[in-house]
Amino acid sequence: MVATPPITELTDRARDIFRRVVDGYLESGQPVGSKTLAQAGLNLSPASIRHVLAQLETLGLLAAPHTSAGRMPTDAGLRLFVDGMMQAHEPTQEERAQIEARAETHGPVEEALAATTAALSGLSACAGLVMVPKREAVLRSIGFVPLGQAQALAVLVAEDGSVENRVIDLPAGVHPGALVEAGNYMTARLGGLTLGEARQRLDREMAAGRSALDTAARALVERGLAVWSEDGARRPVLIVRGQGRLLDDADAAHIERVRGLLDDLEGKQEIAALLDSARAGDATRIFIGAENNLFTLSGSSVIAKPFRGIDGRVVGVVGVIGPTRLNYARVVPMVDFTAATLARLMG
Structure with missing residues (x-):
């Protein structure tokens, strides 16, 4: 396997074309071809664009699913994009209000966690996840x-x-x-x-x-x-909401993969172990596709962030799971905001 190059090693032209391919793929779910790129304002001939696409494919950042198709980012390409090129879009005031309103649900804290996770699922079009430690009732x-x-x-x-x-x-x-x-x-x-x-x-x-x-x-x-x-x-530590959204987003070619992922979510243990690995530190963790063995077949991504209680200790992890074709720029800040909201709830 070719080592993924750092973003700084790509030329300005290669970075621009790579970003356009990723943006196009994340928006449409379809490979992006040289003709589409040529029509997008690039001051390059289709032949020059194809040459750069071939170079990016050699580097392991892009792949061509079919011989005559355009290119789409690989898991390594998505990782490079998320870590080095993504421009985050903060949640709107309306989105923030929806998440905060669910967190203020009266009753047991588990109901507020479930309601908040459901709101995150709806806004992100993914399945929402929240994991909290096993707690005995007082x-x-x-x-x-x-x-x-x-x-x-x-x-x-x-x-x-x-x-x-x-x-x-x-x-x-x-x-x-x-x-x-x-x-x-x-x-x-x-x-x-x-x-x-x-x-x-x-x-x-x-x-x-x-x-x-x-x-x-x-x-x-x-x-x-x-x-x-x-x-x-035996009380469950993992709350999942919005699993059906994974099926809504899947096309016929990937429906079996998503069904396999839903089976994994039903089992919960492996997903819980993955979320538990996100407890260390404060940063948002992003697991993309085959980077994690759990998603090698389903082609899914998880975005997760820990949240802390009033004493500063990590009390849980919240996140989403969806296809690798996520709107990372929008969903990552949304998960961050949800984690901050739950931290206030648990305080």
């Missing part, structure tokens, strides 16, 4: 509602206002009073703690014999905390 209260003799509904209300339910099996011989006693105990003694902290406190109090709970209520508390802790360990 308990405000827990109650038990009987569903019959054998089951009860455990209702957890978290400090952020979210409410979640779990169906649990009741120990044999539990009386209604034990349900009330268990709920009151968990709210009074375990409120304000994470699930992990609550489990540790319960274990200590049981071991020291300080719990006044009767046997049935104690079994309920243990069973309730166990099901919550088990579920918390």
